[in-house]
Amino acid sequence: MILSGAWKRRKSSDHFLGLPMAKKLHPLVREYQDWSPRSAKLMDRGRQVFPGGDTRASAHYGPYPLVMESGEGCRLLDADGHEFLDFMNNFTSLIHGHAHPATVSAVTQQVPRGSAFAAPSASQIELAELIVSRIPSIEQMRFCSSGSEATLMALRCARAVTGRQKIMKMEGGYHGSYELAEVSLIPVPDQRGAIDHPRSLAIDNSIPDSVLADTVVCPYNEPDLARALINEHAAELAAVIVEPILGSMGMVPASAEFLTALREATEKNNIVLIFDEVISLRLSSAGEQGRQHLTPDLTCMGKIIGGGLPVGGFGGSKDLMQVFSPEAKETVFHASTFSGNALTMASGLATMSEFEEKDSDRINRLGERLRSGFNGTLSQHGIRGQAIGSGSLSNIILSDDTIHDARDSMQGMMAAGHISALLHLGMLRKGIVSASRLMYCISTPMDETHIDTAITALSDSLTELRPHIEAEKPGLLI
Numbered sequence: 001m002i003l004s005g006a007w008k009r010r011k012s013s014d015h016f017l018g019l020p021m022a023k024k025l026h027p028l029v030r031e032y033q034d035w036s037p038r039s040a041k042l043m044d045r046g047r048q049v050f051p052g053g054d055t056r057a058s059a060h061y062g063p064y065p066l067v068m069e070s071g072e073g074c075r076l077l078d079a080d081g082h083e084f085l086d087f088m089n090n091f092t093s094l095i096h097g098h099a100h101p102a103t104v105s106a107v108t109q110q111v112p113r114g115s116a117f118a119a120p121s122a123s124q125i126e127l128a129e130l131i132v133s134r135i136p137s138i139e140q141m142r143f144c145s146s147g148s149e150a151t152l153m154a155l156r157c158a159r160a161v162t163g164r165q166k167i168m169k170m171e172g173g174y175h176g177s178y179e180l181a182e183v184s185l186i187p188v189p190d191q192r193g194a195i196d197h198p199r200s201l202a203i204d205n206s207i208p209d210s211v212l213a214d215t216v217v218c219p220y221n222e223p224d225l226a227r228a229l230i231n232e233h234a235a236e237l238a239a240v241i242v243e244p245i246l247g248s249m250g251m252v253p254a255s256a257e258f259l260t261a262l263r264e265a266t267e268k269n270n271i272v273l274i275f276d277e278v279i280s281l282r283l284s285s286a287g288e289q290g291r292q293h294l295t296p297d298l299t300c301m302g303k304i305i306g307g308g309l310p311v312g313g314f315g316g317s318k319d320l321m322q323v324f325s326p327e328a329k330e331t332v333f334h335a336s337t338f339s340g341n342a343l344t345m346a347s348g349l350a351t352m353s354e355f356e357e358k359d360s361d362r363i364n365r366l367g368e369r370l371r372s373g374f375n376g377t378l379s380q381h382g383i384r385g386q387a388i389g390s391g392s393l394s395n396i397i398l399s400d401d402t403i404h405d406a407r408d409s410m411q412g413m414m415a416a417g418h419i420s421a422l423l424h425l426g427m428l429r430k431g432i433v434s435a436s437r438l439m440y441c442i443s444t445p446m447d448e449t450h451i452d453t454a455i456t457a458l459s460d461s462l463t464e465l466r467p468h469i470e471a472e473k474p475g476l477l478i
């Protein structure tokens with residue numbers, strides 16, 4: 001039997017968030033269940049056909065996630081008929097929220113004309129032209145079907161051009177659903193090693209030792225340590241890959257000093273610097289690199305560039321991207337059945353054409369309003385907590401310690417324990433959808449009134465939670 005023993009080989013990073021499983025049902029969880037009976041029933045059916053009830057781990061939370069039925073603009077409707085403001089936006093990918101009229105029209109026109117051809121289309125050229133015109137570091141690009149594929153192909157490009165094997169990634173960085181992309185995503189305290197030499201940690205028992213050995217883990221936001229590690233491993237490093245804002249571990253922005261240190265050290269050692277802007281591209285029309293005036297060698301994209309349909313993209317200088325030319329002498333093979341499919345390209349082109357600098361500036365300002373309102377509310381309620389992030393991307397962490405890397409945010413999440421999960425359920429009942437890790441992002445249909453509604457919902461949720469915090473996690477009270 002295949003399962004025997006193998007699972008014990010390596011201790012995986014236990015879930016540190018979420019609701020306690022074995023204990024008596026928490027009264028606030030009971031309220032959530034009473035309030036969402038149709039979702040509960042559908043999820044019972046889901047559990048028959050999907051492990052855990054859903055087809056995607058990141059969207060799961062306990063006791064079960066709400067089943068959504070429709071979305072329009074910044075509003076969502078669930079199976080029980082509740083209406084929500086959507087601050088999740090499919091994990092930041094819906095820049096215009098749901099069913100933007102220009103996107104609906106473009107996709108509706110494309111559907112009867114065919115969805116995918118094994119041939120180039122004018123719309124893929126147009127969307128690439130738009131992206132290339134906005135992001136100076138991208139002279140040429142490729143589309144693919146997911147952000148995971150984008151980062152994977154960027155890493156392959158780096159290995160091919162440098163002839164080296166190892167990849168440096170950040171502790172707490174997430175680059176997709178494959179082995180290397182998740183190494184040391186969760187820096188488990190008793191396993192992660194010293195800050196100047198973090199260990200390569202497997203996210204679960206499926207990660208081969210060879211992948212861990214090929215990954216050098218770098219502490220986030222530590223310019224001097226990063227320089228030292230890059231110099232130490234320079235001879236074997238093909239690439240350094242970094243998210244300019246550490247998304248999965250709490251929307252921790254990289255300092256300009258840190259990104260500059262990575263740029264200088266990689267340039268000095270002929271290592272390919274890859275910015276994973278799958279999330280951060282929404283921060284300006286040229287992504288976070290545009291705001292920070294930095295030039296990576298390769299950039300990975302995804303999420304917003306597909307206008308709500310599955311997508312990925314990667315690009316850089318012509319010199320580097322030449323390895324993907326089928327006409328090149330030494331080529332990296334990139335096939336991918338749905339790359340540049342006509343539906344995604346129509347959707348992405350319509351969506352990105354309607355997303356300009358003035359739009360990113362406006363929703364970034366709304367993000368500042370949200371963080372400042374959340375911070376004021378947490379302090380009025382005497383709760384240790386803060387909203388961090390950058391522009392339209394925010395995360396609440398129930399800790400008042402400074403959060404500058406994944407270790408800090410993990411510490412905060414562990415200290416808050418199940419209270420974070422209860423706050424998420426409370427916000428849902430008050431009509432605000434966020435990621436269960438309390439990540440909130442803003443879409444262009446939102447204005448100040450939507451932000452203020454979320455701030456009021458936080459205040460009401462904290463009032464409801466107060467007696468439970470007093471009884472169950474008094475350390476969270478100031």
Ligand SMILES: Cc1ncc(COP(=O)(O)O)c(C=O)c1O
Nearest residue numbers: 146147148174175176278279302
């Ligand atoms: C920074 C980053 N890179 C890559 C990915 C992978 O993208 P996808 O889920 O489209 O494969 C994600 C997904 O959330 C991400 O946040």
